Amino acid sequence: MTLLVQKYGGTSVGSLERIHDVASKVLNYKNKGHDVVVVVSAMSGETNRLVELAKGISSDPSERELDVLLSTGEQVTIALLTMALQNLGCKSRSYTGAQVHILTDDAHNKARILDIDGARVKRDLSEGYIVVVAGFQGVDQQGNITTLGRGGSDTTAVALAAALKAEECQIFTDVDGVYTTDPRVVPEARRLDRVTFEEMLEMASLGSKVLQIRAVEFAGKYNVPLRVLSSFEEGEGTLITYEERGMEQALISGIAFNRDEAKLTIQGVPDQPGVAHRILGPIGDANVEVDMIIQNVGADGTTDFTCTVHRNDYDKALAILQDTAKELGAREVSGDNKIVKVSLVGVGMRSHAGIASTMFKALADEGINIRMISTSEIKVSVVVDEKYLELAVRALHVAFGLDEEPDNAGKTKY
Amino acid sequence: MTLLVQKYGGTSVGSLERIHDVASKVLNYKNKGHDVVVVVSAMSGETNRLVELAKGISSDPSERELDVLLSTGEQVTIALLTMALQNLGCKSRSYTGAQVHILTDDAHNKARILDIDGARVKRDLSEGYIVVVAGFQGVDQQGNITTLGRGGSDTTAVALAAALKAEECQIFTDVDGVYTTDPRVVPEARRLDRVTFEEMLEMASLGSKVLQIRAVEFAGKYNVPLRVLSSFEEGEGTLITYEERGMEQALISGIAFNRDEAKLTIQGVPDQPGVAHRILGPIGDANVEVDMIIQNVGADGTTDFTCTVHRNDYDKALAILQDTAKELGAREVSGDNKIVKVSLVGVGMRSHAGIASTMFKALADEGINIRMISTSEIKVSVVVDEKYLELAVRALHVAFGLDEEPDNAGKTKY
Numbered sequence: 001m002t003l004l005v006q007k008y009g010g011t012s013v014g015s016l017e018r019i020h021d022v023a024s025k026v027l028n029y030k031n032k033g034h035d036v037v038v039v040v041s042a043m044s045g046e047t048n049r050l051v052e053l054a055k056g057i058s059s060d061p062s063e064r065e066l067d068v069l070l071s072t073g074e075q076v077t078i079a080l081l082t083m084a085l086q087n088l089g090c091k092s093r094s095y096t097g098a099q100v101h102i103l104t105d106d107a108h109n110k111a112r113i114l115d116i117d118g119a120r121v122k123r124d125l126s127e128g129y130i131v132v133v134a135g136f137q138g139v140d141q142q143g144n145i146t147t148l149g150r151g152g153s154d155t156t157a158v159a160l161a162a163a164l165k166a167e168e169c170q171i172f173t174d175v176d177g178v179y180t181t182d183p184r185v186v187p188e189a190r191r192l193d194r195v196t197f198e199e200m201l202e203m204a205s206l207g208s209k210v211l212q213i214r215a216v217e218f219a220g221k222y223n224v225p226l227r228v229l230s231s232f233e234e235g236e237g238t239l240i241t242y243e244e245r246g247m248e249q250a251l252i253s254g255i256a257f258n259r260d261e262a263k264l265t266i267q268g269v270p271d272q273p274g275v276a277h278r279i280l281g282p283i284g285d286a287n288v289e290v291d292m293i294i295q296n297v298g299a300d301g302t303t304d305f306t307c308t309v310h311r312n313d314y315d316k317a318l319a320i321l322q323d324t325a326k327e328l329g330a331r332e333v334s335g336d337n338k339i340v341k342v343s344l345v346g347v348g349m350r351s352h353a354g355i356a357s358t359m360f361k362a363l364a365d366e367g368i369n370i371r372m373i374s375t376s377e378i379k380v381s382v383v384v385d386e387k388y389l390e391l392a393v394r395a396l397h398v399a400f401g402l403d404e405e406p407d408n409a410g411k412t413k414y
Numbered sequence: 415m416t417l418l419v420q421k422y423g424g425t426s427v428g429s430l431e432r433i434h435d436v437a438s439k440v441l442n443y444k445n446k447g448h449d450v451v452v453v454v455s456a457m458s459g460e461t462n463r464l465v466e467l468a469k470g471i472s473s474d475p476s477e478r479e480l481d482v483l484l485s486t487g488e489q490v491t492i493a494l495l496t497m498a499l500q501n502l503g504c505k506s507r508s509y510t511g512a513q514v515h516i517l518t519d520d521a522h523n524k525a526r527i528l529d530i531d532g533a534r535v536k537r538d539l540s541e542g543y544i545v546v547v548a549g550f551q552g553v554d555q556q557g558n559i560t561t562l563g564r565g566g567s568d569t570t571a572v573a574l575a576a577a578l579k580a581e582e583c584q585i586f587t588d589v590d591g592v593y594t595t596d597p598r599v600v601p602e603a604r605r606l607d608r609v610t611f612e613e614m615l616e617m618a619s620l621g622s623k624v625l626q627i628r629a630v631e632f633a634g635k636y637n638v639p640l641r642v643l644s645s646f647e648e649g650e651g652t653l654i655t656y657e658e659r660g661m662e663q664a665l666i667s668g669i670a671f672n673r674d675e676a677k678l679t680i681q682g683v684p685d686q687p688g689v690a691h692r693i694l695g696p697i698g699d700a701n702v703e704v705d706m707i708i709q710n711v712g713a714d715g716t717t718d719f720t721c722t723v724h725r726n727d728y729d730k731a732l733a734i735l736q737d738t739a740k741e742l743g744a745r746e747v748s749g750d751n752k753i754v755k756v757s758l759v760g761v762g763m764r765s766h767a768g769i770a771s772t773m774f775k776a777l778a779d780e781g782i783n784i785r786m787i788s789t790s791e792i793k794v795s796v797v798v799d800e801k802y803l804e805l806a807v808r809a810l811h812v813a814f815g816l817d818e819e820p821d822n823a824g825k826t827k828y
Contacts, residue, residue, distance in 0.1 A: 069493035
């Protein structure tokens with residue numbers, strides 16, 4: 001008898017018919033001998049409907065009241081799913097975030113979970129109930145309703161799994177797992193049976209929308225095994241674990257990419273201490289998030305400075321940088337918003353040299369010019385012209401053998 | 415500085431525009447120097463929408479989960495009204511039933527309020543907040559969400575007024591007060607400035623849909639002055655008080671009527687002890703509510719027995735009574751579902767004779783035959799043929815001078 005915490009997102013509970021389907025799915029797990037706690041989101045479209053109501057009242061609704069409003073979305077779903085489970089003959093009970101004491105800080109609309117009192121859920125489980133909990137919501141120390149921000153239901157599920165010491169936290173979504181890369185770009189992309197938390201974090205931050213980054217961080221912190229599965233198809237999905245595989249293998253998990261990048265360069269900046277801060281400070285003050293940062297030594301005691309930002313922030317960042325360039329007496333500001341970032345991700349890189357050079361060679365063989373390079377412990381990212389995105393991803397997918405069946409360790413050698 | 419608890423029903427908050435109107439209205443009271451606690455219902459149509467969702471899941475949804483579902487309706491309204499108040503520059507906070515500890519028994523869908531902890535509301539009021547509370551809902555001892563049944567928001571408002579020792583509980587609705595009779599029948603009907611709780615109870619149970627009977631009972635029990643006003647027009651409405659007026663006046667408050675009556679008679683029943691129970695028992699067992707009951711001595715040691723039921727229950731009750739008649743050896747069962755009940759209501763009757771005979775004479779003068787008579791301390795009811803309803807109400811309205819301006823005591827002499 002193992003305990004599973006399962007999370008079904010807005011699309012999975014998007015209609016009464018789908019709620020019935022989720023109930024059947026949950027019952028199957030229960031019938032296989034598992035205890036099940038289910039976390040659900042608002043029915044798809046519902047949160048937007050509520051936000052529109054709020055906008056009809058005020059252009060700047062208070063965050064506290066917005067949380068009171070939005071939290072009704074999940075409350076509707078827990079009641080309906082519980083009714084559907086009872087309709088199948090299950091014992092089931094629903095709980096709001098407040099009712100199972102999902103204690104958060106008081107940062108309305110983006111609260112963080114501090115604690116969960118699992119006593120009531122455990123008692124229900126021991127009496128044979130399937131417990132259905134509203135995702136995305138909690139209460140602060142004063143009993144005010146809070147929400148965790150969009151996608152927060154993943155975090156609720158992970159936090160509940162941690163509090164209840166669940167065997168696994170299963171995130172049911174509209175994809176059937178984590179892939180070596182986007183199957184729309186590389187049809188040969190393979191579903192990974194396993195991936196580490198660190199790899200998942202790199203993949204998620206690079207644009208794989210499968211899981212909320214916060215939920216993955218949370219799972220890693222509390223060692224909660226996390227599995228991504230499809231709501232609509234059968235399958236084992238992808239298990240995200242905190243265990244690393246054997247060190248004898250150089251392991252690449254996948255290739256992530258991000259189409260929304262733009263790059264900005266300021267050239268001929270006098271090379272003095274504090275110059276990086278004087279360049280990045282005004283950009284940060286304008287709430288523009290900077291991704292990659294590279295500084296090279298230029299000629300004549302000057303330096304060249306390049307960074308990437310989200311494409312939507314390109315014009316804003318360019319204007320700021322031009323002001324900064326004048327102040328600093330820099331030579332020139334240039335930019336390019338037709339670039340993309342492609343990244344190789346894998347914990348195996350830590351102990352294996354040669355991965356970066358294999359990557360660069362594969363790109364060179366296709367005539368793809370690398371515009372920027374940035375590396376971390378488990379990732380190598382390159383910036384290339386937008387037009388090369390698909391070619392680069394496909395070339396790397398082949399170069400690292402990601403389309404081949406994995407070996408016994410569940411991972412591909414290269 | 416007085417404290418008002420105001421309740422706005424579903425029609426009053428039925429659209430975003432109306433919610434803005436309610437906010438303005440509430441702010442007016444605040445600006446006049448009152449502390450205000452506002453209780454709101456779900457936006458009109460919302461509760462039905464939620465019930466339909468539940469029916470889409472299960473033909474027999476559990477009462478506990480139905481309460482989880484339905485309580486979201488009021489939660490949406492409190493958030494929106496609070497935003498609207500904040501938009502007008504007010505300090506305002508919303509609370510669900512659970513958040514202000516509206517403790518109820520565990521009778522889901524029809525719970526009764528046991529206790530309210532007003533501490534949090536009082537603290538907010540002392541800090542200048544307008545407090546907005548979800549009507550219709552509470553929590554039981556175990557923290558399960560409960561609802562008070564349809565119209566329960568009136569009860570929430572009264573209970574809060576009692577707990578906070580409010581100066582007045584004001585029920586805003588789509589009529590501007592309690593009338594001497596239905597203005598659709600008697601255009602000269604006058605709005606009453608005051609009416610007693612007992613009179614209001616008789617009026618309400620006789621078909622005036624202005625207030626929930628439970629709310630009136632609750633207000634009477636805790637001596638909460640209750641006022642009915644219009645959400646849409648200015649005016650003083652009708653104050654419902656527990657104070658009786660001077661005993662020197664014979665006071666009639668109004669004329670109530672009920673179109674949904676049907677009458678059943680069983681004749682020639684052997685007059686033995688226990689016969690009333692043998693007749694009414696099977697009817698009660700079939701969940702048919704009996705209103706008036708009359709037993710007359712008949713000829714030959716037999717008795718005649720007549721009762722009235724809701725017109726919808728007529729066929730069912732008739733069939734039951736025919737079975738009973740056979741068992742008891744009664745002579746005949748007859749019935750009539752084209753009858754109505756007209757009632758004169760007023761606390762003054764207690765100390766004044768002659769009211770009933772004035773009533774009977776007024777009806778006789780119009781040639782209206784009285785089929786049944788029933789009296790209570792503050793009411794005289796007659797059953798007449800359906801076709802006479804309007805004529806009877808108008809004749810009585812004139813006979814008791816209800817269309818005349820009240821005297822100084824705020825009531826009409828006759």
